[in-house]
Amino acid sequence: MPRQTYATGRAAPASLSAAAFLMFVATLFYWLVAFSVPFIKHIHFVHTRENDVKYGTFGWCALANRVCYRHVGYAWHPEIIDNTHLTGSLILIALTAAFGTFAFFSLLHSLTDLRSGVCSFFLTLFTSFLAFLSFLLALICFGVAHHRFNRASLDAHYGAALPLLILGWLMYMACIPLVFIGWLREHHYRRRNLEASTVPATPTTRRRWF
Numbered sequence: 001m002p003r004q005t006y007a008t009g010r011a012a013p014a015s016l017s018a019a020a021f022l023m024f025v026a027t028l029f030y031w032l033v034a035f036s037v038p039f040i041k042h043i044h045f046v047h048t049r050e051n052d053v054k055y056g057t058f059g060w061c062a063l064a065n066r067v068c069y070r071h072v073g074y075a076w077h078p079e080i081i082d083n084t085h086l087t088g089s090l091i092l093i094a095l096t097a098a099f100g101t102f103a104f105f106s107l108l109h110s111l112t113d114l115r116s117g118v119c120s121f122f123l124t125l126f127t128s129f130l131a132f133l134s135f136l137l138a139l140i141c142f143g144v145a146h147h148r149f150n151r152a153s154l155d156a157h158y159g160a161a162l163p164l165l166i167l168g169w170l171m172y173m174a175c176i177p178l179v180f181i182g183w184l185r186e187h188h189y190r191r192r193n194l195e196a197s198t199v200p201a202t203p204t205t206r207r208r209w210f
Contacts, residue, residue, distance in 0.1 A: 013185050016117075019178035020107040023124070026171035027100030029164040030131065034094040036161045037061050038068035044159035045142040048149050055080070055142065056161065057090045079148040086141045092134035093165070099127045100172070107179070117183035124179050128172040135165045 036043040037056030041063075044054040052064040059070040073088025074080075080087060103123035110120045142162065149156035 013182040015178040015185070016107060016110055016120075016182035019124070019175040019182065020104060020111065022171040022175050022178070023100060023104045023107055023127075026131070026168040026175070027097055027104055029168035029171075030093055030097035030100060030134075033057060033161045033164050033168075034097050036159075038070050043161050043164070045138065045161045046146050046149065046156050047159055048154040048156045050154040054159065055145070057093055076145070079152065080141065080145045086137065089137050090134065090141070092130055092137065096127060096130040096134050099123065099130060103127050103175075110179075110182070117179070121176075121179045121183055124172070124175045128169070128176055131165075131169040131172045135169045138162065138165055 032040065032043055034057055036045070036058075037054040038059040038061045039056070041054070041061065044056050047054045051062070053060055053062045055076070058072055059068060059074055060076065061068040072091055073084035075084050075087075103120065106116060106120040106123050109116050139162070142158075146156045146158060
């Protein structure tokens with residue numbers, strides 16, 4: 001399959017193509033975590049097997065009696081710390097996925113017009129910051145909850161949500177140098193073309209035979 005080219009006929013930098021792919025996968029991971037339990041039953045942060053309850057981003061599900069609670073910020077005293085404030089801050093996971101979607105489409109546009117490379121870089125940078133912050137909050141929230149659940153003999157186990165956040169955050173971080181390299185290459189190319197266009201053409205003299 002031929003590589004995508006710019007309007008100038010130049011091939012798109014491989015670094016931007018790789019960044020767009022990583023951005024897509026990372027954003028998919030964050031969307032999956034954002035819609036974890038109680039929406040996607042197989043993706044959760046912690047599962048307490050003793051009472052068969054799974055905890056996700058926007059609520060929990062008691063699988064034994066098929067009861068689910070959906071809300072931005074939920075309490076499970078005393079295992080989940082800080083009442084509803086910390087779980088409410090997990091809305092950052094959905095915000096990260098939203099900004100990751102914007103960054104992905106911005107990177108796709110950069111593949112055809114690198115003049116939007118600066119916008120793509122700052123969107124990638126901001127998305128990576130949100131990803132780190134949301135991952136840190138989730139780690140604190142459910143790391144402490146996991147410890148307290150086990151101390152209460154509820155046989156707590158981590159689910160797939162936390163590894164997905166880790167992988168997604170690492171992919172977002174990997175996008176930053178890839179986008180920066182692509183933007184630098186375009187800046188160097190445009191500068192070289194500008195310098196070439198400002199060099200005056202040397203006049204040519206025709207050879208006379210008489």
